[in-house]
Amino acid sequence: MARQLSLSSSFKLNSGYEIPLLGFGVYQTPPSDTSAAVQEAIKAGYRHIDSAAFYQNEAACADGMLKSGIPREEVFFTTKVPPNSISYEAAKREIGKSLREVSQLKYIDLVLLHAPYGGREGRLGGWRALVEAVEAGTVRSIGVSNYGVHHLEELENYIKDTDAKQGKGKGGTLSVNQIELHPWLQRKEIIDWCQKRGVLVEAWAPLAQANRWNDPSLRDIVKRTGKTEAQILLRWSLQKGFSPLPKSVTPSRIVENTKVFDFVLSDSEMASLETDEYDYHGWDPTTSGLDN
Template identity: 45%
Template sequence: MTTVPDITLNNGVRMPQLGFGVYQVQDEETVATALEAGYRRIDTAAVYDNEPGVGKALAASGLPREDVFVTTKLWNADQGYEATLRAFDASLERLGLETVDLYLIHWPAPARDLYLDSWRAIERLAADGRIRAAGVSNFRPEHLTRLIENSGLVPAVNQIELHPGLQQAELRAFHAAHGIATEAWSPLAQGAVLDDPAITAIAGRTGRSPAQVVLRWHLQLGNLVIPKSATPARIRQNLDVFDFTLTEEEMAAVAASDRGLRTGPDPYEFN
């Protein structure tokens, strides 16, 4: 079984670098397949409406709780101090867990202007030991700066849209300067980068799929990454990326694919 390396977060918690994303995955059997394949990190969210299925798959797997790193996220409509605490309790109930390993504010939702209140609630959850690490998703530098300047807790993770077509160099540099781990959602751009000539050329030379090349690029950058698939063969293939390495020239060729391709909402506008 593949051994996935860990990334050590800024609070000392160790997190598997590659996990399984479950956006639009409603079948708990798919989560079970990922766990059987060797994934030990599952990324869900309240708004995905699949926390119960994730919880059932975890329970049925027979794996010790401490062996699986579980992330879930606070939805925009549940932001605010008291609302965040209630939403977290509801997520735990749906998951059938007593704690989660990482809890994220899903979007800054700037028009609501409640993410700082939500963060203070998450600070409380962390202090109470109900979450092992706290983070955010889709935050820009100004949102992160506001959290850092107005709280005692620096986010451990910022989960952002990140792939060869949208490489977010400025934001990744901000993360590095502040000890925030970069996690990539939509790491394959929903397939939109898999026919890029540089990526297909590397795939041909290495005997790997374009998806494996892109995931390897993420890993060598130091990104946390959560590919998603509902196909058992691809679930296994996406985990099989730790026995080859891209050269500096190949990494540079993938880096040249950046074209500002956003497949999801703009964090400045999504509320």
């Protein structure tokens, strides 16, 4: 039986901060529509917004968060250092830029390196810039996105070495790895690595970008439960222990995607959604080499 979950369920990050499990994604949401979508989401009960410098809608997210009327500290805001800026200098500059974009928020809850690019020096330099932002008090928690196990191990070794040489905590605390995840892309090794260390796995494209609605196992569960495809995929993600980040600009869907706490997928339903497929959308930096 899955543990009891609700719209206000949260996860305690390795940083010590709580993050609401159900997030709201804004990739490809035009800046002009983002404030309204974020306000709609907060009205529906989301308390976690997932943006990125690359999406060009950080300021509009902050605007929506403030206009929602919900106190700032009750809504968790994530942004990401762009994939082409993964080095110490560039990441420092980008974090400063993001902080200016959302200056009304006073601080950023979570900053991720968007991709494991830049080679070893770039990745670890980018990480160092994140650690400094936490030390400066402008960012609360830090993490990575699209990291495979080889990238995670490189980072873990760096953190251990730095802690040993400079004192505990100096290497920084890894709180999150955000990767694409849904039944057709399950990435068990990465998940295992993260969950053993208390690193929260966030699921991007948790709806597989609405591309797999005709899957026979999914269709069966739709018929049996009366729930929609989207609701079943989000419930699957939550029962796996992930933090799913569904995106929508459609008010009815924004609400629909929150109605995932009044049913449970049985063990056999979860098993029927197991696949060996590797169906990714757009990009897959998790497999890129350490030299990239």
